[in-house]
Amino acid sequence: MAEFAALRDAVRDLVSDGATVALEGFTHLIPTAAAHEIIRQRRRDLTLARMTPDLVYDQLIGAGCARKLIFSWGGNPGVGSLHRFRDAIQRDWPRPLEIEEHSHAGMANRYVAGASGLPFAVLRGYAGTDLARVTSTIAFLDCPFTGERLAAVPALNPDVTVIHAQRADRHGNVQLWGLLGVQKEAVLAARRSLVTVEEVVGELTPLPGAIVLPHWVIDAVAVVPGGARPSYAQGYYERDNDAYAAWDAVGRDRESFSGWLDSIQAEEVSR
Template sequence: MAQLVSLSEAIAETVHDGDSVALEGFTHLIPFAAGHEVLRQGRRDLELIRMTPDILYDQMIGVGAARRLVFSYGGNPGVGSLHRFRDAIEHGWPRPIEVEEHSHAGMANRYVAGASRLPFMVMRGYTGTDLAAHTNVRPITCPFSGEELMAVPALNPDVAIVHAQEADRDGNVQLWGIPGVQKEALLAASRTVVTVERTVERIEQRPGGVVIPGWVIDFVAESPGGSLPSYAAGITQRDNNFYREWDVISRDREQFQAWMEAHVLGGVTA
């Protein structure tokens, strides 16, 4: 049964140096506040997992918290490059980072395998591209038809962290709008944290709402606005201007560090 705790307690209980951590959110409900708390607690050597590492992972990579990145698309959507991500891969700053990359379909199926507690999923893909030779996939023959398919290995992160609109007092959670891959990430992980915009007396299921029962969640923490500058449909708005501003802030190493110090780390030595 989920415990309702503070954000700092939830992170302290679940995320340790060296862990594999998936902070999921496909362009919506990105758990910024939780990611920032991970950084304030000084976690290092993380294996960061996410389909779409955007600004949050750019920040986490830029302060040197990640030793490895597993992903399928590393860009600032609609704006351009992630400069800290690029600097880490192209120049090893502030530390070299190992990457394992997939297609979106590959990553999504890796989470599905993880949530299903199966060793792999089968899909059509990777064949005829250079991705296959640079990542962890293996060809497999269909035992029924003989068709050559691709197997992608299960993704079972140590920790999954997602953001949702609401939770009740038993830690049952509901999210709505673009659901991404959050349910799969939670069910695939060993330890789980959900941050929420608000706590309600009772969850009333909405059309298109995804309800996740509190008994598969370890910790729920209230974090109003916790996905900004991303958004929580129906509650907060995506700050498109910040996504554009980030392009400028993140281009320069010193400017990036000053911004992180002022807005995220707040004097904590990370």
């Protein structure tokens, strides 16, 4: 059952060292503020799962929070590489990073299997690729009905899923709309979940294409206006394209990144 909490308290209670954590959002509603709080609390040895890792995962990796990354595509959208990610893979800085790479479809199906209480998912995919050679969580099987060769991937059940949404009502029911990814599936697959929202309203007004996550599948709701910046929240603010471009220079250089990290951690004093 959802409880309202300060972001600091929710992260402290839900995200522990060594946990598998999914911070989901597809170009939109990315839970940036929650990721920064995880950095401030210096969580370590996390397995980070995400369909499309971008700036927040670059920052978590550079801060030394991550032991492993389960992902599909990764990059700074519209700009280029994630340099903290590359540094961890190529030079083990600030620590070695294990990777488990899937396709978008593979990641989505893993969450769906987790949300459905199934041990694995079956899909038409990976045929003709080399991913199965380097990723142990991809297997192939023959359909018992048609004989068709199919790919199988295990269910993904994060210890905690973190998402950002537009609003919640006073009971903790959460509503999100616009360009969505696998937020719903990732929450339903997780053992526990944290949702940051722009605001709390008295009643959730129905909107075309909106989804509602009921309060009984959410553990904590934190009100964090602007919590998705520099990504966008439809109906509230636009994407900050300049911030994505600026991150390339910050993330590219260890000294620049260390300065950024100091500034994020210093916010702990002023909050």
